[in-house]
Amino acid sequence: MPDLSSRQVSQLPPLQAIRVFDAVARHLSFTKAASELAMTQAAVSYQIKVLEERVGAPLFLRRPRQIVLTEAGQRLAPAVGEAFAILGQAYAAARAGADGLLCVTTVLTFASNWLAHRLGSFQIAHPALAVRLETSSRLTDFAREDTDIAIRSGGGKWPGLEAHKLLDADFTPMLSPKLAASIGGVNEPADLLRLPILDPGDIWWTEWFSAAGVHSHDLAKRPGSSMGAQAYEANAAIAGHGVAILTRALFKAELADGRLIQPFDLVGDDGHAYWLVYPQARRNVPKIRAFRDWLLAEIAC
Amino acid sequence: MPDLSSRQVSQLPPLQAIRVFDAVARHLSFTKAASELAMTQAAVSYQIKVLEERVGAPLFLRRPRQIVLTEAGQRLAPAVGEAFAILGQAYAAARAGADGLLCVTTVLTFASNWLAHRLGSFQIAHPALAVRLETSSRLTDFAREDTDIAIRSGGGKWPGLEAHKLLDADFTPMLSPKLAASIGGVNEPADLLRLPILDPGDIWWTEWFSAAGVHSHDLAKRPGSSMGAQAYEANAAIAGHGVAILTRALFKAELADGRLIQPFDLVGDDGHAYWLVYPQARRNVPKIRAFRDWLLAEIAC
DNA sequence: GGTCCGGCATAAGGCCTCCTTATGGGTCAT
DNA sequence: ATGACCCATAAGGAGGCCTTATGCCGGACC
Numbered sequence: 001m002p003d004l005s006s007r008q009v010s011q012l013p014p015l016q017a018i019r020v021f022d023a024v025a026r027h028l029s030f031t032k033a034a035s036e037l038a039m040t041q042a043a044v045s046y047q048i049k050v051l052e053e054r055v056g057a058p059l060f061l062r063r064p065r066q067i068v069l070t071e072a073g074q075r076l077a078p079a080v081g082e083a084f085a086i087l088g089q090a091y092a093a094a095r096a097g098a099d100g101l102l103c104v105t106t107v108l109t110f111a112s113n114w115l116a117h118r119l120g121s122f123q124i125a126h127p128a129l130a131v132r133l134e135t136s137s138r139l140t141d142f143a144r145e146d147t148d149i150a151i152r153s154g155g156g157k158w159p160g161l162e163a164h165k166l167l168d169a170d171f172t173p174m175l176s177p178k179l180a181a182s183i184g185g186v187n188e189p190a191d192l193l194r195l196p197i198l199d200p201g202d203i204w205w206t207e208w209f210s211a212a213g214v215h216s217h218d219l220a221k222r223p224g225s226s227m228g229a230q231a232y233e234a235n236a237a238i239a240g241h242g243v244a245i246l247t248r249a250l251f252k253a254e255l256a257d258g259r260l261i262q263p264f265d266l267v268g269d270d271g272h273a274y275w276l277v278y279p280q281a282r283r284n285v286p287k288i289r290a291f292r293d294w295l296l297a298e299i300a301c
Numbered sequence: 302m303p304d305l306s307s308r309q310v311s312q313l314p315p316l317q318a319i320r321v322f323d324a325v326a327r328h329l330s331f332t333k334a335a336s337e338l339a340m341t342q343a344a345v346s347y348q349i350k351v352l353e354e355r356v357g358a359p360l361f362l363r364r365p366r367q368i369v370l371t372e373a374g375q376r377l378a379p380a381v382g383e384a385f386a387i388l389g390q391a392y393a394a395a396r397a398g399a400d401g402l403l404c405v406t407t408v409l410t411f412a413s414n415w416l417a418h419r420l421g422s423f424q425i426a427h428p429a430l431a432v433r434l435e436t437s438s439r440l441t442d443f444a445r446e447d448t449d450i451a452i453r454s455g456g457g458k459w460p461g462l463e464a465h466k467l468l469d470a471d472f473t474p475m476l477s478p479k480l481a482a483s484i485g486g487v488n489e490p491a492d493l494l495r496l497p498i499l500d501p502g503d504i505w506w507t508e509w510f511s512a513a514g515v516h517s518h519d520l521a522k523r524p525g526s527s528m529g530a531q532a533y534e535a536n537a538a539i540a541g542h543g544v545a546i547l548t549r550a551l552f553k554a555e556l557a558d559g560r561l562i563q564p565f566d567l568v569g570d571d572g573h574a575y576w577l578v579y580p581q582a583r584r585n586v587p588k589i590r591a592f593r594d595w596l597l598a599e600i601a602c
Numbered sequence: 603g604g605t606c607c608g609g610c611a612t613a614a615g616g617c618c619t620c621c622t623t624a625t626g627g628g629t630c631a632t
Numbered sequence: 633a634t635g636a637c638c639c640a641t642a643a644g645g646a647g648g649c650c651t652t653a654t655g656c657c658g659g660a661c662c
Contacts, residue, residue: 039650050649056583057395078391094373317619331639344621
């Protein structure tokens with residue numbers, strides 16, 4: 001078993017010299033190698049000299065019309081060629097592979113209520129790109145997780161990250177028509193308090209009731225569970241289990257087909273929004289660019 | 302069939318960065334890799350950053366206690382490891398191979414009359430060194446021929462070459478005792494002219510006869526062939542075909558056992574000698590050093 | 603046989619890569 | 633809560649490496 005922990009790398013000669021040697025060995029010409037490597041013949045001559053000194057033996061015989069490999073050169077050339085072939089292939093594969101898989105980490109609600117429906121059109125537009133969608137409630141740290149793009153809610157300012165606003169995280173109560181009918185319709189904000197409030201501890205409720213001019217001191221005392229994601233609360237609301245406070249943009253479909261109703265025009269907005277974010281340094285990576293452009297265009301529709 | 306004449310080498314990232322990546326991937330630690338590569342942790346960090354920018358994707362995830370490879374890194378690491386393994390092996394082999402084979406080009410006479418007898422003791426002293434002995438009458442050009450060391454005769458001054466004098470190329474007539482007896486013994490230089498002269502055109506004859514005070518104008522007119530090497534002429538002389546003018550040091554054995562006799566003490570010397578030569582730049586190459594030291598020691602005996 | 607041409611070697615000089623030192627931030631363990 | 637470990641970053645400097653310019657050598661072509 002080879003000792004992987006301490007390869008004798010330090011004994012390798014300058015790698016640039018080896019790269020030059022590879023080109024010269026293939027062309028059997030300093031001048032042609034120089035042109036392939038886009039440098040001068042003098043530089044090639046210099047590098048070969050350096051390598052020959054490190055190897056301790058001439059690698060080429062300088063004949064009038066052309067050069068030929070010495071025995072030492074013949075031993076070295078094939079292996080060097082193979083090593084560079086592997087290297088080039090691996091590098092290309094790494095680039096291509098990195099280009100071919102896009103990892104998106106997103107908050108659950110956005111994924112299920114917005115992205116899921118539309119992702120198909122992105123796949124069609126970019127058939128070479130595979131998308132791995134991951135949901136996480138934590139703020140993704142690009143230095144610690146293998147993620148290209150994240151969608152998160154917040155204020156839009158994160159150091160080192162580029163952020164594009166997708167939609168405002170406004171909020172307004174929603175419920176099923178059936179539940180509303182059960183108390184003869186919801187006509188004014190205070191009516192809501194007669195119904196079960198889903199996640200009553202949510203700060204959004206406090207803000208909305210306060211904006212509506214309704215006292216809601218007792219909200220905090222109510223039993224209830226924070227499900228931590230609008231998607232869950234929305235499902236509960238659709239099932240008629242209570243009133244949820246939700247972002248309109250994410251439930252357009254449910255509002256349109258009547259599974260949910262929005263009883264009041266009053267909409268709260270604490271300045272938060274959903275953002276598309278990625279490391280500033282990677283703003284020009286093709287796959288990131290492609291996803292960003294597509295998503296912003298879709299949002300604009 | 303791959304296009305060997307123009308590999309896309311230019312697209313490879315800086316090779317130094319790849320070498321660093323290899324070390325980091327094996328250790329999964331910037332600090333440990335730095336210590337293996339004998340550089341600072343900051344330098345490793347820098348090189349990885351460079352490589353990540355070139356690949357277009359992070360290669361490592363920076364976790365609190367350790368780092369781990371990203372998907373892109375996992376794709377790249379094994380191939381890079383393999384490439385460096387090949388490279389290191391080939392380089393070592395080239396060095397070892399170059400160290401293990403010593404190519405000596407020598408004038409024929411020295412090889413057959415001096416070196417051949419003694420080479421065995423060199424092999425015994427250096428069992429790891431294979432010797433390839435080549436004979437050539439031309440002056441070997443180290444830039445054009447795959448030769449480590451040459452033995453040649455001359456004045457001892459060649460630009461760029463280190464030269465050690467082995468023995469003086471003196472010259473004196475020699476012949477078989479039988480041939481001498483055939484004319485009743487060779488008592489004075491002029492007696493030689495009554496015998497066939499091997500290679501009468503040789504300048505050495507002219508010089509020796511002139512030093513001996515004997516006219517030899519007719520020598521040039523004599524038929525005879527220049528065999529071009531003392532070894533051949535010596536064989537002819539031993540066979541009794543004529544008188545040869547030879548270098549004493551090369552025929553000690555023949556003189557000792559009576560196959561040849563040296564009728565006169567008079568020895569010519571035109572300042573030429575046999576020299577051991579090799580490129581100055583390679584004077585410290587182990588195998589060259591070994592051969593030089595051995596040969597000079599043998600000569601001194 | 604003289605001159606041109608192709609190809610490699612060498613010298614001098616400058617840029618730019620890459621490494622070092624120094625410092626900071628973040629996490630885990632004591 | 634503090635120390636230890638590890639990686640990131642900034643600033644600065646040395647040297648590797650490339651370029652331009654020139655020389656040398658051998659072959660080819662009149």
